Amino acid sequence: MDVISVIRTKRDKGELSPEQIDWVIDAYTRGVVADEQMSALAMAILLNGMNRAEIARWTAAMIASGERMNFDALSRPTSDKHSTGGVGDKITLPLAPLVAACGAAVPQLSGRGLGHTGGTLDKLESIPGWRALLSNEEMLHVLDTTGAVICAAGDGLAPADKKLYALRDVTGTVEAIPLIASSIMSKKIAEGTGSLVLDVKVGTGAFMKTIEDARELASTMVQLGTDSGVKTVALLTDMSTPLGLTAGNALEVRESVEVLAGGGPQDVVDLTIALAREMLAAAGIKDADPAKALADGSAMDVWRRMIAAQGGDPDATLPVAREQHVVTAPSTGVLTRLDAYDIGIAAWRLGAGRARKEDPVQAGAGVELHAKPGDTVTAGQPLLTLHTDTPEKFDYALKSLNGSWDIAAPGTGFTANPIVLDRIA
Numbered sequence: 451m452d453v454i455s456v457i458r459t460k461r462d463k464g465e466l467s468p469e470q471i472d473w474v475i476d477a478y479t480r481g482v483v484a485d486e487q488m489s490a491l492a493m494a495i496l497l498n499g500m501n502r503a504e505i506a507r508w509t510a511a512m513i514a515s516g517e518r519m520n521f522d523a524l525s526r527p528t529s530d531k532h533s534t535g536g537v538g539d540k541i542t543l544p545l546a547p548l549v550a551a552c553g554a555a556v557p558q559l560s561g562r563g564l565g566h567t568g569g570t571l572d573k574l575e576s577i578p579g580w581r582a583l584l585s586n587e588e589m590l591h592v593l594d595t596t597g598a599v600i601c602a603a604g605d606g607l608a609p610a611d612k613k614l615y616a617l618r619d620v621t622g623t624v625e626a627i628p629l630i631a632s633s634i635m636s637k638k639i640a641e642g643t644g645s646l647v648l649d650v651k652v653g654t655g656a657f658m659k660t661i662e663d664a665r666e667l668a669s670t671m672v673q674l675g676t677d678s679g680v681k682t683v684a685l686l687t688d689m690s691t692p693l694g695l696t697a698g699n700a701l702e703v704r705e706s707v708e709v710l711a712g713g714g715p716q717d718v719v720d721l722t723i724a725l726a727r728e729m730l731a732a733a734g735i736k737d738a739d740p741a742k743a744l745a746d747g748s749a750m751d752v753w754r755r756m757i758a759a760q761g762g763d764p765d766a767t768l769p770v771a772r773e774q775h776v777v778t779a780p781s782t783g784v785l786t787r788l789d790a791y792d793i794g795i796a797a798w799r800l801g802a803g804r805a806r807k808e809d810p811v812q813a814g815a816g817v818e819l820h821a822k823p824g825d826t827v828t829a830g831q832p833l834l835t836l837h838t839d840t841p842e843k844f845d846y847a848l849k850s851l852n853g854s855w856d857i858a859a860p861g862t863g864f865t866a867n868p869i870v871l872d873r874i875a
């Protein structure tokens with residue numbers, strides 16, 4: 451087997467054989483296939499696609515590159531959620547303890563942010579003392595004793611994906627449906643969850659800009675999960691505007707705690723409950739009521755235990771950025787658009803995200819929204835507050851907020867997108 455013939459097959463729109471796929475993934479993981487060769491293959495896949503059989507084999511090869519975890523010893527059924535990434539997407543934070551409070555075990559292996567979408571681990575690391583890195587034994591202990599664990603995926607899980615994802619990130623090959631589907635599903639299947647709910651984001655702030663592409667990605671992932679014995683369901687959800695009223699690490703933790711306390715923005719509450727219902731149904735738990743578990747404080751109790759079990763202080767004051775800059779509404783009327791991508795870029799430029807894997811993030815940096823599409827705003831009122839420790843970043847962040855909203859004449863009718871756009875099972 452040689453890598454150049456594998457690259458040529460895909461470059462010429464051919465179908466990769468199972469042997470070619472197994473070999474190239476294994477050889478890349480071992481360093482026998484070089485980064486520049488894998489980049490060429492990833493670009494050929496992005497341009498020419500893969501059929502379902504190729505995607506299934508590619509996913510299986512990435513799973514086989516590392517270890518598989520097993521939660522069979524737990525007394526509760528497991529259910530996990532994965533989001534394809536969005537702006538202000540803090541849903542994992544209230545969702546994992548909520549679903550645990552309703553009777554499932556939630557092993558949530560999460561990532562860090564790269565680019566304009568935030569990462570769950572970066573958000574939680576703004577809680578003083580909280581540790582993302584756990585051994586497999588520690589992870590199982592937290593899961594068993596609190597019902598939920600959110601931590602970094604260990605190096606042993608789908609190492610081929612770790613290497614390939616980092617390469618795709620710097621070679622313009624992230625946005626290939628076969629590569630996204632196999633990347634996500636290899637990690638989730640290797641993780642060993644019994645059921646999985648996918649939150650496939652659609653809109654300017656998401657990888658998938660159109661509902662058609664999101665459907666294709668969702669159905670590919672649902673089929674991969676189902677074929678591997680993992681009960682898998684996908685919700686397609688709106689990412690044309692940020693979720694909730696914050697984008698940035700500590701800002702989003704604060705908002706998540708508000709949701710766990712029974713308040714918080716309605717879109718975050720609605721999506722958290724919709725995903726919780728799907729996770730519980732997929733895990734076979736029929737008689738739980740997630741809305742009640744939010745209202746009666748039982749989800750908050752699990753949150754506090756889960757944070758403390760990983761060294762965090764749930765009562766600690768969260769970091770606040772040193773400097774703020776308020777952006778005001780230029781006219782009076784109805785806010786009809788507030789672009790998720792632009793807000794995500796602004797938060798990232800303010801220091802909430804990183805440009806390279808090794809960059810640090812600022813815990814307090816980000817963007818706070820004072821209005822959402824559908825709200826009436828008055829000229830001069832605060833529309834956004836930008837937060838950063840490094841005020842020299844304000845100008846750069848403000849450049850990304852050029853043309854990021856529309857304000858229509860007062861009284862203009864407005865119909866918001868529903869948060870859940872479709873369901874694929």
Ligand code: URA
Pocket residue numbers: 534535615624629630631633634
């Ligand atoms: N998230 C992943 O884990 N992989 C991708 O390819 C895209 C989003």
